[in-house]
Amino acid sequence: MNSIPSLKKTVFRWETFLIILLLFEVIVFGYINPKFLIPRVFFGSINNFMTICIVSLFVTFVLITGGIDIQSGSIVGLTSIFIGVLWKDAGINLYVACFLGLALGAICGALSGFFVAFTGVQPMVVTLGGSFLYSGMALMITNFSSTESYKGINGFPKEFTQFVKGRIFNIIPNQLVIFLVLVIIAYFILHKTTYGRKVFLCGVNKNAATYSGIKTKLIIMSTYMLAGLGASLAGILLTAYLGTAKTDLGKEITLPVITAVVLGGTSNLGGTGGVIGTALAALVIGILRFGLSMADVGTQYLDIPVGILLVFAVAFRFAGSNPHIRKYSQKLERALPFKKALTK
Amino acid sequence: MIKKLSIPRETTSIVFLILLFVSVGSINSSFLTFNNIMLNLNSSVIYAVVAIGIAFVIITGEIDVSVGATLGLTAAVCGSMVRDGNVTMGIIYAIVFGLSIGLFNGIGVTVLRIPSIIMTLGTNGIVRGLIYVYTNGKWVENIPLKFKAFSQERIFGAFTWFYLAVIMVMIISYFLMTRSRVGRYFKAVGDNPNGANLLGIPVNGTKLFAFALSGLFASIGGIMYVSRVGFITPMAGSGYEMKVIAACVLGGISLNGGVGSLIGATVGAAIMASISRVLVFLGFPSNYDNTITGILLILVVVFDAVLQAGSAEKMRRQRLAAKIMHIKTTVPEVLVNE
Numbered sequence: 001m002n003s004i005p006s007l008k009k010t011v012f013r014w015e016t017f018l019i020i021l022l023l024f025e026v027i028v029f030g031y032i033n034p035k036f037l038i039p040r041v042f043f044g045s046i047n048n049f050m051t052i053c054i055v056s057l058f059v060t061f062v063l064i065t066g067g068i069d070i071q072s073g074s075i076v077g078l079t080s081i082f083i084g085v086l087w088k089d090a091g092i093n094l095y096v097a098c099f100l101g102l103a104l105g106a107i108c109g110a111l112s113g114f115f116v117a118f119t120g121v122q123p124m125v126v127t128l129g130g131s132f133l134y135s136g137m138a139l140m141i142t143n144f145s146s147t148e149s150y151k152g153i154n155g156f157p158k159e160f161t162q163f164v165k166g167r168i169f170n171i172i173p174n175q176l177v178i179f180l181v182l183v184i185i186a187y188f189i190l191h192k193t194t195y196g197r198k199v200f201l202c203g204v205n206k207n208a209a210t211y212s213g214i215k216t217k218l219i220i221m222s223t224y225m226l227a228g229l230g231a232s233l234a235g236i237l238l239t240a241y242l243g244t245a246k247t248d249l250g251k252e253i254t255l256p257v258i259t260a261v262v263l264g265g266t267s268n269l270g271g272t273g274g275v276i277g278t279a280l281a282a283l284v285i286g287i288l289r290f291g292l293s294m295a296d297v298g299t300q301y302l303d304i305p306v307g308i309l310l311v312f313a314v315a316f317r318f319a320g321s322n323p324h325i326r327k328y329s330q331k332l333e334r335a336l337p338f339k340k341a342l343t344k
Numbered sequence: 345m346i347k348k349l350s351i352p353r354e355t356t357s358i359v360f361l362i363l364l365f366v367s368v369g370s371i372n373s374s375f376l377t378f379n380n381i382m383l384n385l386n387s388s389v390i391y392a393v394v395a396i397g398i399a400f401v402i403i404t405g406e407i408d409v410s411v412g413a414t415l416g417l418t419a420a421v422c423g424s425m426v427r428d429g430n431v432t433m434g435i436i437y438a439i440v441f442g443l444s445i446g447l448f449n450g451i452g453v454t455v456l457r458i459p460s461i462i463m464t465l466g467t468n469g470i471v472r473g474l475i476y477v478y479t480n481g482k483w484v485e486n487i488p489l490k491f492k493a494f495s496q497e498r499i500f501g502a503f504t505w506f507y508l509a510v511i512m513v514m515i516i517s518y519f520l521m522t523r524s525r526v527g528r529y530f531k532a533v534g535d536n537p538n539g540a541n542l543l544g545i546p547v548n549g550t551k552l553f554a555f556a557l558s559g560l561f562a563s564i565g566g567i568m569y570v571s572r573v574g575f576i577t578p579m580a581g582s583g584y585e586m587k588v589i590a591a592c593v594l595g596g597i598s599l600n601g602g603v604g605s606l607i608g609a610t611v612g613a614a615i616m617a618s619i620s621r622v623l624v625f626l627g628f629p630s631n632y633d634n635t636i637t638g639i640l641l642i643l644v645v646v647f648d649a650v651l652q653a654g655s656a657e658k659m660r661r662q663r664l665a666a667k668i669m670h671i672k673t674t675v676p677e678v679l680v681n682e
Contacts, residue, residue: 125589131586142631
């Protein structure tokens with residue numbers, strides 16, 4: 001009995017499963033509400049969960065090194081209000097402000113990454129502290145703004161919002177294109193560069209990575225920086241799409257993001273996973289939420305199916321290494337002698 | 345050296361809490377009145393209860409991020425029943441709900457082998473959704489005044505009944521954890537699950553018990569929430585999980601498991617609850633709250649980690665030196681002959 005199937009085989013199988021799940025969702029929701037299948041509506045749905053998609057892509061890197069990142073949501077809000085205040089109250093060019101916002105996201109991520117990598121504190125605690133710190137900073141920044149914080153900063157120039165809201169051929173939204181480009185970039189970084197191999201090795205065995213001359217601390221720190229960068233990019237896109245800069249954007253994305261990454265086949269213990277799986281899982285979750293809301297399920301209830309999906313998917317994935325289940329499967333195997341004959 | 349290491353970790357947090365009070369009191373003397381200190385402690389009561397519950401889970405080396413939603417759901421259940429006049433039933437149902445959510449988490453972690461952060465994150469979503477299902481998205485209001493007044497009543501003008509109960513629970517469970525056999529299982533499991541297993545400690549059973557306790561204490565927190573706050577929104581208790589974990593960490597409980605005590609959790613909760621009041625007394629806007637909490641949390645943890653790493657390194661060196669001394673004193677002839 002080979003207990004550990006080859007990595008490539010597992011990943012392949014899991015991603016196929018996600019695609020089947022995605023198709024299943026499309027068929028079911030299309031059956032419930034035929035409007036769901038109108039291309040404009042179907043492709044447009046990505047606008048609703050773009051933030052989750054982008055953030056989860058880069059949080060994958062962190063989970064592969066064996067860490068966890070629960071601060072991304074607050075970086076989304078921080079970037080949003082930061083560019084809003086820079087543009088409206090400090091009078092800086094909007095695109096320069098966006099660039100500064102990206103830099104801020106990267107710095108925030110790098111700060112948490114520094115503490116995780118160089119002091120050996122559990123990533124959970126550091127990013128928990130980070131989520132307090134960055135959401136608090138976002139609130140502090142609103143003190144510099146003339147606008148009341150609950151209203152949000154409005155009135156962004158049209159070309160800024162139009163780029164994100166626009167659609168190619170009036171059907172495929174630009175956000176989908178941006179997402180695909182980001183998937184390709186993330187895939188290239190993680191799976192096709194030496195940096196990506198180092199990220200994996202840090203997750204598989206950090207000591208071995210250190211002894212083979214990899215600067216593990218820098219690599220781990222850089223993954224948090226990438227996650228921060230991704231979160232701030234998502235924050236900018238969300239600001240542009242909604243046309244308002246607010247502090248509480250992205251406040252509720254921690255559950256969906258971690259769900260997407262884990263459902264995508266990345267282990268939270270590090271070492272395995274991939275960008276394609278995350279991207280597919282993010283789409284599965286997004287379309288699940290969108291389809292349910294089109295099937296007249298209230299938006300407040302949408303956390304229930306996402307939570308159930310997360311628990312079941314992970315239970316299913318861990319079933320192979322579960323001694324309880326393995327005991328039964330071995331019993332079953334003993335009870336079925338013809339299977340032995342087949343394998344011989 | 346051994347004496348130095350054996351200073352309980354929660355002492356640092358108690359000292360920190362006292363320093364915080366004294367330093368703020370030196371800036372604004374009205375902070376250091378008896379009444380205000382008691383107000384601070386009493387306002388931390390919900391954090392303290394939930395923190396004690398989650399401390400069991402963290403000490404066994406797992407994590408539970410579903411306590412906020414559990415608190416919300418049990419508060420909604422209890423609140424709606426108390427509103428209809430069924431106080432006992434409300435409390436019983438709340439506790440049953442809390443326990444079953446805790447057991448659900450525990451079964452997922454121990455039997456299905458789902459990593460606890462993922463399991464409880466999933467439960468968090470499910471339970472948060474169930475609150476909307478239960479309340480239809482409406483607020484639970486009109487809690488009887490008598491029930492609400494119970495949280496304000498003070499004994500000898502000091503602690504409320506709730507805080508007194510928390511102190512009792514803290515003392516009882518402290519002795520259970522340090523003096524009783526089963527109580528010591530928690531730390532053993534958190535410190536080294538495989539070693540605990542070899543010693544015959546039921547690792548899975550202990551973890552299951554810890555999760556059940558976490559759910560139970562979250563539901564008690566929910567009942568207190570009904571009494572203290574008096575209205576329950578569907579978002580009640582969201583964010584509590586993070587604050588409570590932060591409280592545990594500030595109280596010296598290590599998220600790696602095996603280290604910490606329930607006294608630390610209570611003290612950490614008091615620190616967390618004091619921060620926003622401290623800011624008011626220092627004249628800062630209260631929306632600096634999160635920033636200060638975040639900075640404090642990171643600083644405390646990093647400081648602690650650096651200290652721990654330093655002392656571990658020192659211990660290692662001492663052991664090495666002792667070994668070398670041992671070799672030199674006991675077997676010099678062999679070395680010389682060779």
